[in-house]
Amino acid sequence: MRHGLVTKRFDRDKGQREALxxxxxxxxxxxxxxxTTESRAKEIRKVAEKxxxxxxxxxxxxxxxxxxYIYDEAAVDRLFGEMAKRYAERSGGYTRVVKIGPRAGDGAAEAIVEFVK
Structure with a gap:
């Protein structure tokens, strides 16, 4: 049973899922x-907001x-510089997920994750 589970497993163990x-x-x-795929987009949205x-x-x-958490030091600098200033007045909802239809190869539902301007 999956009572109380917060994230999807994506058929990976915890370390692989965290790395993804x-x-x-x-x-x-x-x-x-x-x-990325729609389900991955919805899961990483939570982490990106944090x-x-x-x-x-x-x-x-x-x-x-x-x-x-973040792999690239330049991305950390950008987060604490440019993005912190951009979202200083905003109290949440920094990202959006836009569905773009099925992927050509396997038909998986794809989506675009982007930061709100």
Whole structure:
């Protein structure tokens, strides 16, 4: 039974799933827009929102927490610099998921995850 489970498993163990999320969130922070499957997009949206909240805090503790999760140091700098300023007045809802239809190869539902301007 899956009572009380928060995230989907994506047919991976915990370490692989965490690495998948970390990679996708790092790419989202670097490029501000990524294309992935719809279910992955909905899951990484939660993590990306938390990362932007850490960026808005701006203190050393928040920076270390973000740096421990995000793979690229340049993405951390961007999060705490440019993105923290952009979303300073916004209280949530930093990302959007736009469905774009089935993928050509296997028919999986794809979506674009992007930061709101």
């Amino acid at each position: 999320f970390r990679g996708l969130v790092t790419d989202l922070l670097k490029y501000e827009k990524i294309t 990362m932007v909240t850490l960026g808005k805090k701006g203190n050393l503790s928040a920076r270390r927490q973000a740096a421990a």
